[in-house]
Amino acid sequence: MKMRKLIGAITVAGSVAMAVSAQAQDIKLGVVAGMSGPGTSYGIGIRQGAEMAVREINAAGGIKGRKISLVVVDDASNPAQSVTAMQRLVNDQVDLVVGGWGSSQVLANMEVAERAGLPYIVVGATNPKITTEKNKWTFRVIFTDSVQAEQIADAAVRRLGMKRIAVIHDANDYGVGNRDIFVASLKKIGLDPVAVVPYQSADKDFTAQLSRIREANPDGLAIFGTIPAAPAIMNQARDLGIKARFIGTGGLANENLMTLAPKASEGTVLTTYFHEDVDPQARAWADRYVKEFSGGSQPPRPVLAAWEYRAVKFIAVPCIESSGTDKEKLRQCIGRWKGTLFSVPGDAYFDKTGQLVQQSVLVEVGKGAFQAFKGK
Amino acid sequence: MFDQLFIGGLATGCVYAVVGLGFTLVYRTLRMVNFAQGHVFMAGAFLGLVIAERVHLPALPLLFVVGAVAFALGMVLERLVFRRLYHNHEVFIVGSIGLGIVLMNGVRVFFPEPVPFPKVFGSEVVQIGAARFQEGYLWVVLSTLVLVVLLHAMFTYTRTGRALRAVAADAEIAATVGVDVKRAIALTFGLSFAVAAIAGVLIGPLYFVSFDMGDMVGLKAFSAAVFGGINSIPGTILGGLVIGVLENLAGGYISSAYKDLVAFVILLVMLIWRPTGLLGRETPVKV
Numbered sequence: 001m002k003m004r005k006l007i008g009a010i011t012v013a014g015s016v017a018m019a020v021s022a023q024a025q026d027i028k029l030g031v032v033a034g035m036s037g038p039g040t041s042y043g044i045g046i047r048q049g050a051e052m053a054v055r056e057i058n059a060a061g062g063i064k065g066r067k068i069s070l071v072v073v074d075d076a077s078n079p080a081q082s083v084t085a086m087q088r089l090v091n092d093q094v095d096l097v098v099g100g101w102g103s104s105q106v107l108a109n110m111e112v113a114e115r116a117g118l119p120y121i122v123v124g125a126t127n128p129k130i131t132t133e134k135n136k137w138t139f140r141v142i143f144t145d146s147v148q149a150e151q152i153a154d155a156a157v158r159r160l161g162m163k164r165i166a167v168i169h170d171a172n173d174y175g176v177g178n179r180d181i182f183v184a185s186l187k188k189i190g191l192d193p194v195a196v197v198p199y200q201s202a203d204k205d206f207t208a209q210l211s212r213i214r215e216a217n218p219d220g221l222a223i224f225g226t227i228p229a230a231p232a233i234m235n236q237a238r239d240l241g242i243k244a245r246f247i248g249t250g251g252l253a254n255e256n257l258m259t260l261a262p263k264a265s266e267g268t269v270l271t272t273y274f275h276e277d278v279d280p281q282a283r284a285w286a287d288r289y290v291k292e293f294s295g296g297s298q299p300p301r302p303v304l305a306a307w308e309y310r311a312v313k314f315i316a317v318p319c320i321e322s323s324g325t326d327k328e329k330l331r332q333c334i335g336r337w338k339g340t341l342f343s344v345p346g347d348a349y350f351d352k353t354g355q356l357v358q359q360s361v362l363v364e365v366g367k368g369a370f371q372a373f374k375g376k
Numbered sequence: 377m378f379d380q381l382f383i384g385g386l387a388t389g390c391v392y393a394v395v396g397l398g399f400t401l402v403y404r405t406l407r408m409v410n411f412a413q414g415h416v417f418m419a420g421a422f423l424g425l426v427i428a429e430r431v432h433l434p435a436l437p438l439l440f441v442v443g444a445v446a447f448a449l450g451m452v453l454e455r456l457v458f459r460r461l462y463h464n465h466e467v468f469i470v471g472s473i474g475l476g477i478v479l480m481n482g483v484r485v486f487f488p489e490p491v492p493f494p495k496v497f498g499s500e501v502v503q504i505g506a507a508r509f510q511e512g513y514l515w516v517v518l519s520t521l522v523l524v525v526l527l528h529a530m531f532t533y534t535r536t537g538r539a540l541r542a543v544a545a546d547a548e549i550a551a552t553v554g555v556d557v558k559r560a561i562a563l564t565f566g567l568s569f570a571v572a573a574i575a576g577v578l579i580g581p582l583y584f585v586s587f588d589m590g591d592m593v594g595l596k597a598f599s600a601a602v603f604g605g606i607n608s609i610p611g612t613i614l615g616g617l618v619i620g621v622l623e624n625l626a627g628g629y630i631s632s633a634y635k636d637l638v639a640f641v642i643l644l645v646m647l648i649w650r651p652t653g654l655l656g657r658e659t660p661v662k663v
Contacts, residue, residue, distance in 0.1 A: 037588065040489045171633060199632050202592060204583040207384030207509075208627030208635060211377045228490035228584050239501050240380065241508050260492055260584055298488065 026069040027062075027320060029054065029312065030094035032085045032109060033101040033124065034077030038201055041227050041256040042101045042124055045301030047072055048293050049123075049308030050098065057313065063320050077101070079108040086112040095325045096120070098311050101304070102226075103127035103173035110138045119331045121316060123307040126250055127177040131355040139334055139354040141311045145177040147360055148249040148271040152222070153185035155362060155373075156247050160269060162220035166195040166213045166244065168206075168233060169224035170251075178224035178249055194218050203229060206236050213237070218244045226251040231261035238264045245269070253303045258368045268365040269373055274306035274343045275361045277372045282343035285309070310341045379507035381628040382621060387513040387582075389620020390520035394575040395597035396604075396612040397527070398568035403606045404544040405564045408468045410458075412476035413572055414594015418587065419479050420446050420573025421580040422487065428494045435496050435515065442577050443570040450569025454562045462561075476590070484587040493580035516578045523571060524613060531609075540564060544607075592636070596623075599643040605656020614654065618642070 031050045033043035054068045062068060071092050075082035082102075086109035089097055097113060100106040101124035110130065113120040114137050122130060122140040126148065131140050156162045165186065169175035175198070183193055195216035197209040210233070213221065221237065221244040223230050230252055237244070246268040253272035257265050276286035286302050289309070293300035319333035338349035341358075348358040362373040398413045424442045427433065433441065453475070461471040498511040531537040542550035543560040551557045576585075583589075600619050604611025619639045627635035646653060 036484055036488055044488070197632055200636060202588070203632075203635070204589065204592075205384060205388055205624075208381055208624050209632045211380040211384075211628050214380075215377055228586060232583055239508060239510050241501075256489060260490065 026067050027325060028092065028094040029068050029070055029316070030089035030092070030097040030118075031070060031072045031099040031308075032075055032082065032089060032097060033099045034082075034105065035072075035074035037077030038226060038228065039077035039101045039105075041254050041301055042304050043074070043077070044298045045254075045303060045305040046099050046101060046124055046308045048289070048298075048300065049305030050312055052289060052292060052305070053309045053312040053317075057317055063317060068317075075105055075109070077105065079104045082106075082109040083112055085109065090116040090118060094118070095320070095327070096316060096330060098308060098316055099123060100125055103130065103177065106130055107173060110135065113137050117327055119327060119334060121311045121334065123311050124304050125174070127173045128181075129173070129177070131353040133353055135354055137331055139350060139356070141307055141315070141356045142250065142273045143358060143360055144355065145174070145249065146181050149178045149181035149224075150185045151360055151362070152247050152249055152269070152271050153182050153189065155269065156220055156222070157186070157189050157191060160220065160245065160247070162245070162247075163191070164194045164216070164218045165191065165220040165222060166197075166216050166218035167193050167222045167224065168197050168199060168209055168213060169222075170201050170226065170229065171198040172201055174226070174251060175224045178251075182222060182224070193222075199225070199229065199233075201226075201229060204232065206233050207240070209233075210237050210240050210242060213244075214240055214242050218242075220244050221246050223248045224251060227254050227256045228260060231257050231265060234261040234264035234268070253363075253370070255299070255301055255303070255370075258365060262368060265365045270363060270365075272303060272361050272363045272370065274303050275363055275370060275372060276302070276343070278343040278345065278361060282306075285342055306343060314339065314341055377506070377628060378625075379505045380509075381624045383504065383507045383509055383513065385621035385624030386617060387509070387516045387620070388624065389600075389617040390516050391575050391579050391593065391616070392597045392600040392620050393613045393616025394520055394523060394578075395572050395593055396600040396616050397523075397609065398572040399598055399601040400606055400609055400612045401564050401568040401571075403601070405540065405547075405561055406462050406468075408462055408465050409472070409598070409606075410565075410568065411469060411472045411594070411598075412479060413568065414590035414592075414597065415476035415479040416446070416450075416569050416590070417572040417576045417593055417597075418585075418590030419483060420569075420576030421493070421585045421589065422483050422576075422587075423573060424496075424577035424580055425491065425493055425585055428496055433496075438496055439519065439574055439577055443574050446573030447566040447570040450566040451562050453569075454565035458565060459558070459561075476594075480587050480590065487585075487587055490584040490586035493583075493585050495581050497578075497581050510582060512578070512582045516582070519574065519578055520613075523574065524609075527567075527571075527609065536563065596639045599639045602653055603642055603646050605653025607657065608653065608655040611653050611655030 033046040035043040054070050058067050071094050073085040073088050075085040082105035096119040098121045100122040103125045106122050106125035120138045126145045128144045128146050169179040195213050248270045252270045276283045290300045315337050323329040323333040345359045351357050363370040364373045395417045402410045461468045497515040500511045501508050539555045540560050542555050547557050600615035601612045604615030623635050623638040626638045
């Protein structure tokens with residue numbers, strides 16, 4: 001009896017699979033990101049952004065009558081698994097990939113896309129090494145650590161008036177990349193950090209690192225890390241009596257920061273990838289997005305969702321429309337892309353390395369939300 | 377700085393010690409290592425979270441309820457899973473690793489992201505010398521003390537406790553004098569689950585709780601148990617405290633990059649130099 005049920009289930013599953021492959025006309029859009037593990041709050045946003053864009057495009061009749069089907073794979077926020085995840089997308093014969101979260105993961109999985117000749121638009125990784133002259137198939141829409149870390153270093157000294165800056169950073173590619181550029185930028189301005197301490201992504205207790213920072217008596221603390229470590233550091237720093245103001249880059253640009261460190265995160269100044277107050281279209285999109293994804297098991301995370309949405313809808317889809325799904329033509333089309341995107345002031349375009357050139361946004365945490373930074 | 381590192385390390389050390397006790401309890405009885413222990417600690421933290429979010433319990437009753445539920449869960453899982461596995465050490469190890477993965481991913485379905493834990497132990501900051509820390513740290517240290525005293529009293533003065541010790545010493549002989557060995561083993565699992573879950577609730581408010589929080593703590597607790605002697609309760613406590621304090625000091629004075637290394641270097645050195653651990657005794661091999 002049990003056996004028969006099992007066979008029944010397999011047959012059903014098999015016919016579903018057949019039905020899916022029967023619509024081979026579909027354009028397959030691959031999404032890879034950490035939908036579990038430390039990157040969850042970012043990966044979920046990426047998935048939601050893709051879902052929203054694809055739903056809208058399909059509702060409007062698809063691309064020249066062809067629907068887009070999403071293939072989402074979870075890399076568990078782990079570089080090794082992200083290679084397997086990307087390989088799955090290649091085996092699934094997706095037409096292009098828009099996604100990727102975490103510099104270490106993207107540095108690992110972009111190799112697979114490069115080898116397979118698969119156009120890959122990265123939305124959630126900032127290490128400068130991702131877009132060099134060597135990557136042929138990989139593009140990136142969010143700006144790199146070099147832009148962000150330099151900007152926040154400048155803002156810390158010139159706009160926030162910090163004189164004794166300490167740095168705590170994740171020992172991964174994101175954290176180290178940011179630290180190097182931040183420290184170099186400070187030196188250019190004529191300042192040396194009073195302390196620089198690393199931590200491991202999975203650390204929960206930061207007393208050891210923060211005790212050292214407290215000894216250095218900083219007035220500003222740069223945190224180059226992600227959720228959940230960054231809010232934990234903020235909470236524990238305040239418990240230890242560190243009064244320094246927090247600054248950081250895109251790793252902190254996640255609404256979960258305020259959930260996990262409601263009091264401690266107040267006043268933090270950071271660079272971000274999206275803010276709804278930049279222009280009315282951004283605000284309209286954010287309202288629509290939050291409405292669509294509120295009340296689910298996972299709360300909306302607009303920051304990276306906005307990039308995923310924009311990359312799919314305004315860059316990938318127009319290119320498929322004009323160049324079809326031939327991978328080489330698609331790659332050339334993305335490389336030539338130039339246009340405007342909501343929440344990005346001015347024109348944006350890809351440079352020779354596949355990096356989207358654009359102006360960045362500074363925000364400050366106030367009243368439990370990201371506010372446009374209005375400091376001096 | 378020393379005060380801060382020392383007290384912080386002591387608190388984490390207490391958690392390693394209590395979770396490590398779970399390893400020790402099971403090992404003493406069955407000569408087997410339950411690698412699900414770290415994930416039981418994680419599940420306990422989430423159990424506490426789910427209860428604390430629904431009913432506003434003061435700290436002590438919350439610890440008690442979580443301990444009781446985890447105890448029952450341990451007994452049930454022993455009956456359903458472990459009893460079928462402990463006839464063979466290899467089977468048991470793989471089975472317990474599997475159970476850990478099931479626990480972790482079961483929690484992950486409901487809580488994919490790290491979540492804050494209600495501040496059930498207060499959020500005041502206490503200052504001792506130059507060290508500042510949350511009240512919660514005191515709770516961790518005091519609760520560990522109380523747990524150890526309670527366990528000691530149970531093993532020494534109660535009938536059940538003596539039965540457990542008899543089974544630990546020699547299950548066959550204990551059975552011939554009328555001890556219900558199966559029940560004793562089930563109770564052991566109940567106890568090991570209860571202590572790990574209580575540790576989970578104690579640590580919850582200090583950090584966030586996340587489905588993967590048991591990985592590292594499980595490994596460190598295991599190192600603590602091996603360091604102190606996996607069949608010795610005082611040894612495990614000592615092991616936990618030593619590892620907790622040393623790793624924090626190494627993280628503060630040398631480099632935080634080497635923090636995790638400390639526990640495992642200690643484990644390696646101990647396994648080479650004294651495989652029975654600091655206070656452990658060699659188990660005589662029966663012929």
